[in-house]
Structures are given as C-alpha cells and as structure tokens.
Amino acid sequence: MAFKTSSAEGPVDFINTFDLEKMAQKVIPKGAFGYIASGAGDTFTLHENIRSFNHKLIVPHTLMDVEEPETKTIFAGEKLTAPMIMAPVAAHKLANEQGETASAKGVADFGSIYTLSSYSSVDLPEVTAALHGAPEWFQFYFSKDNGINRHIMDRVKEQGIKAIVLTADAMVGGNRETDARNNFTFPVTLPIVQEYLPDSVGKTMDYVYKSAKQKLSPKDVEFIAEYSGLPVYVKGPQSKEDVDRALSAGAAGIWVSNHGGRQLDGGPAAFDSLQEVAQAVDHRVPVIFDSGIRRGQHIFKAIASGADLVALGRPVIYGLGLGGSVGVKQVFEKLQAELKLVMQLAGTQTVEDIKNFNLRDNHYDPAFDTSHDLKLV
16 A cells, blocks of 8 residues: 555644644654654653753843844854754655655745755755755765765755765664554655665665664765865764764764664763763854754753754654644744743843853752653654
C-alpha cells in the first residue's frame, strides 16, 4: 500500500506546541509519527531536553521602561524576525505530502533561515525556489566518498546556500526502539543523496546512517570549508573539548545539539551542555542551539545562556502536518508571541538585552517538575 499522510494547508487552532504534538499524532501515520516524535532508548535524554530548562529561572525585573519588546535580530548579515531558525529535519513528506516545499515557504513567510537536511524528501532546486530568496543553509551528512561530497557541495553552491551545517552528532542511528516496534522503514525517497542511497524506499534509517561517513575528524571540517568556501557550523558539540576541536579546524560557528534526544540516550540535556559550550566559545564564533525548545521562555533562557539563535525541529513538523506552510509559520509566530511576553515581564527590550540577562539557578526541590505531561511514543 502506498504511503499516505496529511495534505493539510491552512490555519491550525492550537494553544501551545505540546497540544500541537497531540493533534499531529492524529493526522500523521503511526510509523512516521513514531519516527518524528520519539527518541533513543528509554527516552531519558529526550525528556531531559525539555525539563532541563527548569534548572534556570528568569527573575522578572520591574521599572525597566520596556514596552512592545523587539524580537528582530541580525545574524550573518540576515535580518530575522526573531532569533529562531529552522533546524534540519529529515523527510518532511512523512508529515505532509508537500514536504520541504511547504515548510520552506512557511519559514520564509515568517522571515527566518531555513536549514535543509541532506535527507530531504524534496530536491534542492524545489526547496530553494519555495524560499523566494530567503536565506538557506544546508545540513551535511558527509559521505564516505569525497567525489559524492564534492558533487553535493557543488550543487549547494549553485543554489546560493549561505552556510553548511556538518552534523557530527549522528554518525550512526540511535537505538530507536519505537521504530523497531512499528517496523518502520522509509516510505519516501531522499533525492539529494539518492545517488549513494539507491532504492532508499523500504530501507531502515539505520541503513541510511551507515551509508554516511562515521569516522569524522577535524580534517573533514577543513575539507568542507576549503572546498565549499562557505562558513561551516559544526553541529553536536556538548563540551569544551568538542569546541576546541571544531574551532581548531576552522569552524565558523558551533551548533549545540544532542539531535533532539534521538542518538545517545543517557547523555546530558542540550540546555545544560549549552552553558559549558558557550563559556568555552567565549564569543569567538556564533553559537546556535537546538533540542527541547517548546516555549518562548525556553528561547529566552537559551539566548541568556549564550546562544545567538535557537533552531526549531519537531514543533515545526507538527505544524506542517496539521497546516502545511501556514501551520509552519504559525509555530514560529506562536513562539515569537510567547518570547515577547517573557521579554516584557523580564524587563528586556531587545534580543541584545536577553544576552545580557542573568538567569538564577533553581535551588528548589529537583523533584518538583512543572513541565507538561510528556507522554511521547
């Protein structure tokens, strides 16, 4: 039977991104939803990614002469509506038949940067066309064959992509037990990497990951930067040692991520790692952060902890499934509205003010958890 998923396009009525996830589960097929929503092993790290934001507190400041906070920011010369961008996510056609074409349009309509995955279910030219000139980055799953790597980078440069994001936190697929229970195999093609993933439909994601280079080193960062001439953001550092290796190889930026809890279960929450990484970077290069963003206060805390931008993943895909490009834009708008509210109450007028804001350590009983009931598959 042919794979059939949502074809929705239009406004979505939702209160927050947690509700959005529950709604999306009703329109995205079980196997595809399990692949999108779940994580590795016992999903400890997946859940900690969200709970860890409670480790820091936002102290509201009064009499700060703040009204209508401004979320606009400039990054790498690009004017962004808010300090949040699209994270690379594989195969958007799992959630909506329009795939990356719709998600790219939604991100562009909001006014942000779109990061395209190597494992996109729509080819490069169509995604770029849907952006109508909005900035685009490319997330690179490095092949074992440098001839293929050069060919992909040539295509990327032809499309006018502004930066390459080297994924260093997913050299192999994590222990995705939900996928095993659902007997999940890939139901859509991956055209960008099809030349070294022949007949990818019907293969497991473990097969897909194993086709990529697993033995990554600083030399790979140097190769990409030299051949492409583009800034290279290394995605995955979670320690000072990781930062030192990436920067010594010429990384133009550090992207803090644990792949949304999809890889190494039992590892630290990305937000906890962000603070160590930002201290190690010490403003030498930009810092981008993903994994666990579900609220405006999460964005605020990440920026106050050293991130220049945050990247959104799962919530955007849920918006895509429920409302196509309109739903994607709505997710960005919802989080922007929440961020503005937090900024007002915290006494911060601009994104720069957030960067200079001091969070307070949470010394309350660690067993006290105000996060949502995170019953993921």
